[in-house]
Amino acid sequence: MGILGRLSFKDQAFKLREQAVLDATTRMLASKGFDLMTMDDVAGDAGISKPSLYKHFKSKDELATEVMIRLLDDAQDFLARQAPELSPLARLRDLLAWALRVRLEGGLPFLPSASPQVRAMLTRSLRYVSRAIKLHKTLQGIVEQAKRQGELRADMPTDVILYSYYSRTCDPAVEYLRVYGKYPDEDIVRHMLDVCFDGMSAGQRRADGDA
Amino acid sequence: MGILGRLSFKDQAFKLREQAVLDATTRMLASKGFDLMTMDDVAGDAGISKPSLYKHFKSKDELATEVMIRLLDDAQDFLARQAPELSPLARLRDLLAWALRVRLEGGLPFLPSASPQVRAMLTRSLRYVSRAIKLHKTLQGIVEQAKRQGELRADMPTDVILYSYYSRTCDPAVEYLRVYGKYPDEDIVRHMLDVCFDGMSAGQRRADGDA
DNA sequence: AAAAAATTCTACTGATCAGTAAAAGGTGTT
DNA sequence: AACACCTTTTACTGATCAGTAGAATTTTTT
Structure with a gap:
């Protein structure tokens, strides 16, 4: 040795x-x-x-990029470990809850919504981009499955659902609810999931367009 | 003279x-x-x-603060000019559509979700904070009215609705839909309103909690 | 046309910060 | 104990940028 x-x-x-x-x-x-x-x-x-x-x-860029890559890997791991009997919608809810808890514990949001230069920096990294694409494809598959099973709205384009879903992982409402709303973390997660999937309107869904 | x-x-x-x-x-x-x-x-x-x-x-800080103040004033103006016969929900939809169009035309999002120091800078400005509070109170009133009229969910706390509503004005999904989704601006606005108010789930609303 | 005012240009200060060089100090290996 | 390797410390470079000073120029007023 x-x-x-x-x-x-x-x-x-x-x-x-x-x-x-x-x-x-x-x-x-x-x-x-x-x-x-x-x-x-x-x-x-x-x-x-x-x-x-x-x-x-x-470099500073490489460091930040590696952090984001690790985050994407964690998300992939989480997806891979999900119980296989979960329905597509349950998987999406589960993953979003996980991402929100990560943030509430001082972690980072998935989506680098912040600054244009950060986004530019990440898209310059092949390792980052390929992981992002892979995750995107996985989630796209889950969303389409959920639509077929009648769990998600079939009248809404898949990319609208997906991008909105990603946005919820970095939704600033989380911070506001913690700072001003004084909610415990679990309540915040529950409310965010509720708003995300069920919206804020009461009653039945409005007709498409203006009909 | x-x-x-x-x-x-x-x-x-x-x-x-x-x-x-x-x-x-x-x-x-x-x-x-x-x-x-x-x-x-x-x-x-x-x-x-x-x-x-x-x-x-x-200073640079003062300049940026003034820009944000002007934006809040524009929002107040917009609210003041709304047709009085609009229902509370219609007023909220209308305002959000306006905010999204402002952004799509190269303007700023309402909510300085971006960086912590920007938020700190703004909260240091009394003129900004007082305007933000005033707008918040106005919208709070509209949300409560909408809940009483059965247009918004009465089972959801008002602050959860409000903060989520604010977040939609700076939702990064807008940029993604424009860049990757190639939707025309009006479709983006329509879809964002749809997701915001009606959520992405199909079917009837799930029971509260785990019941 | 001349005087008065503001504006522009050039050039600077000082601070911050990414990134680096090189000497000094540990730590463990043999 | 002597050696080799890594880490730390200190101090530096060079770039960027907020904010300013003062001379030159233009515009406006009278």
Whole structure:
């Protein structure tokens, strides 16, 4: 167990530090946003120095991109682990509830709704984009299944449903309900799901268009 | 018509330039966001020099705040001009449609969902906050009226409805539908209203909680 | 046409921050 | 104990940008 053992041990420690950096970055991004997050912040929060940070990630953009990639991977994992007997609609509700809880615990929203430059940065990363597309395709399949089973509205285009669904993961109403509404986290999740799927109108659905 | 006439004429020109600056700032904020917007950008776009810009607004923060204040005033004006025979729900739909059209035409979303520092900056401005509170109260009244008339769900807390409603004005789904969905603007508005009020689920409303 | 006012231009200050260099200090291995 | 490797510290570069000063120029007023 000469060189091989030593290397793998070091690599392990390195990976652990890398995860700490990603965690710190997630916290900073969630609290200050990309523009106000400085590399000194991240290094300090992760307990390493800035030059060490650059041993892991070669730029601020790459660091933030890796964080978003990890988030997408977590979402894929969550989907893969869902009980197979769940109906399509139940899977969607379940995933959204998970995403909202992640945010409420100080994590990041899925959708980088924030700034145009952040979006541009992400779309420049093939690794990010390919994961986003894969997740998109998966969810598209679930939505279409839900429509066929009469769980989601068949009269609404799939992309309208999907983009609106994504938007709920970064819905600012969550913060407002926490700060001003003083609701416990579980109530916030419940209300957000309720609004998302059932809307705010009372009574039966209005006719399409103006009819 | 000595001094008085001259002064009022100058003031008029000054006001006109000020509006041009606010328009330019609105465009820049909508396209690049607060952090990436530079004062040189704004001055250039408004057709004046940076030092002249500082004759109007004494800081970048003040400039952005004034833009948001003007937006809130526009919303109040819109509400005040609505036909009095409209039902509460119709007024809410109408206002949201207006806000979405403003955004689709390159304007700003109401809700500064973007960055924490922008929100902090705005809450530091009494003029902004008092207007926001006034608008909030007005809309709260309309929502409660709509609930009493059976147009909005009485089982949903008013603040949940209100914050979700505000969030729709800055919903990123709008951009996605335009860029990826290739929908014309009017279809986007229609679909956004549809999702907002009627949700994405098919069929009758699920029972409250898990019952 | 001359005087008065504002505006523009050029150039600057000072602060912040991404990213880097190089010396100093640990840590574990042999 | 001596060595090799990594990390930290400190200090720096260079770029960007808010905000300003002062000279040059244009416009407006009289």
